[in-house]
Amino acid sequence: MRNIHTSVLEAIGETPMIQLERFGARVEPTLLAKLEFTNPGGSMKDRAALGMVEWAEREYALQPQDEIIVSTSGNLGLGMAMVCAVKGYRLTCLVDPKVNPSTERCMQLLGAELVKVDEQDHTGGYHLSRLDRLESLQKERPRAVYLDQYDCQAAIDAHRTTTGPEIFAQVEGKLDAIVMATGTGGSSMGVAQFLRKHSPKTEIWLVDEKGSLALPDNGGAAPRFLNGLGTSIAPANFGGAEVHQYVDHIVYVNAEESIAAAAELALSEGILVGGSGGAVVHVMKNLVASNFQLGSTILSLIPDHGSRYTQTQFDPEWLCSMGLDVPSVTYSTVVKQDA
Ligand SMILES: Cc1ncc(COP(=O)(O)O)c(C=O)c1O
Incomplete structure (x- = not known):
C-alpha cells in the first residue's frame, strides 16, 4: 500500500x-x-508542536503518561493535543477567554485538560495572567514539563x-x-x-x-x-x-x-x-x-x-x-x- x-x-x-x-x-x-x-491539526502550529514534543522527549526522556503544560491561545494547544494523543502524554493547556469555544472543545476532544484564566493583564491581553497561573500550576504539579512557545528554539527549528x-x-x-x-x-x-x-x-x-x-x-x-x-x-x-x-x-x-x-x-x-x-x-x-x-x-x-x-x-x-x-x-x- x-x-x-x-x-x-x-x-x-x-x-x-x-x-x-x-x-x-x-x-x-x-x-x-x-x-x-x-496540516492535520488545522494550523501551522502543528509543526512547532511536533518539534517541541520531540525536543522534550530528548531533553527529559519523557515516558507515556508524563504531563506537558503549554500556554496557548488556541492553535498550539490543538497541535500539542494531537501530538500528545498519538504519543501517549498528558497535556494541560493554559487558556484564556480569547480561545474560541469550538477550539477549546476540540482540545478537550483530543484529550487535553484546560485550565482557564479570566483576568486581563495591564496590557489588555491575558498573557501575563496566564504566566501567573502557570507559576501556581507548576507548584501544584512539579513533575509536569512546561514547554514555553515564546522562548523555544525547537519551534523555530521546526x-x-x-x-x-x-x-x-x-x-x-x-x-x-x-x-x-x-x-x-x-x-x-x-x-x-x-x-x-x-x-x-x-x-x-x-x-x-x-x-x-x-x-x-x-x-x-x-x-x-x-x-x-x-x-x-x-x-x-x-x-x-x-x-x-x-x-x-x-x-x-x-x-x-x-x-x-x-x-x-x-x-x-x-x-x-x-x-x-x-x-x-x-x-x-x-x-x-x-x-x-x-x-x-x-x-x-x-x-x-x-x-x-x-x-x-x-x-x-x-x-x-x-x-x-x-x-x-x-x-x-x-x-x-x-x-
Ligand atoms: C492563527 C495564528 N496566526 C498567527 C500565529 C503566529 O505564529 P507564531 O506564534 O509562530 O509567531 C499563530 C500562533 O499561534 C496563530 O495561531
Whole structure:
C-alpha cells in the first residue's frame, strides 16, 4: 500500500501553495498563499508542536503518561493535543477567554485538560495572567514539563527545517518577498532564518496587530482582537534587536482591515482564512505588492482556517460587541464590495 502514514504526525507539512489570481488581479506581482491549515491539526502550529514534543522527549526522556503544560491561545494547544494523543502524554493547556469555544472543545476532544484564566493583564491581553497561573500550576504539579512557545528554539527549528525548505522548493528558489504573521515568532523566525541563508534577496515582511508588544519599536499596548497575532511581552524567539538581521519590514494592522481582507479572499478565491491570514494577505496586496513589478513573486504564509472563527471575527454580533466595524461581514452572507 502506498502513501499510508503510520500516524497522523507523518501527515504534518507539505502544505499546498496557491496562486491568488483573482484576489491579486489588479496588482502586478504574482501573489501566492501557502495554506498551513491543511496540516492535520488545522494550523501551522502543528509543526512547532511536533518539534517541541520531540525536543522534550530528548531533553527529559519523557515516558507515556508524563504531563506537558503549554500556554496557548488556541492553535498550539490543538497541535500539542494531537501530538500528545498519538504519543501517549498528558497535556494541560493554559487558556484564556480569547480561545474560541469550538477550539477549546476540540482540545478537550483530543484529550487535553484546560485550565482557564479570566483576568486581563495591564496590557489588555491575558498573557501575563496566564504566566501567573502557570507559576501556581507548576507548584501544584512539579513533575509536569512546561514547554514555553515564546522562548523555544525547537519551534523555530521546526519551521527552519520544514516550512522554509518547502517554500524554497515550491517556488523553485524564486521568491521576491514573503509576508508572515507573528505571535510568538516561532514560525516567522524559523522561515526567515532559512530564507536569509538560502535566498538572501527575498524581502521578509512581518505583520503584527496594533497594540502588540512583541517586536522592538512597537506603538505601545492596546486591546487586540485577532487570534495568533500579538503578545503582551517581547518573546525571546525574536532575539531582541537580532530580529532586524532576519526581517526587513514590520507592519502593524488593525483587526477590521484584516477581517475584511479575509472575507474578500473567501469570495474571490474560495479560501476561508483566519484573521491573521487576512492580515497577511491584506498587507501583501495593499502594501507589499506596489514595491514589486510584473514577474515578481510574493508569498503569504496562511496560519489557519477561518472556520475556527464563525463565532468570533465572522460573527456580526461579536464584531459589534468588540466595537469593530466590518461592513462586508453580515449574517446572511459576506457582502461582495467593489474593489
Ligand atoms: C492563527 C495564528 N496566526 C498567527 C500565529 C503566529 O505564529 P507564531 O506564534 O509562530 O509567531 C499563530 C500562533 O499561534 C496563530 O495561531
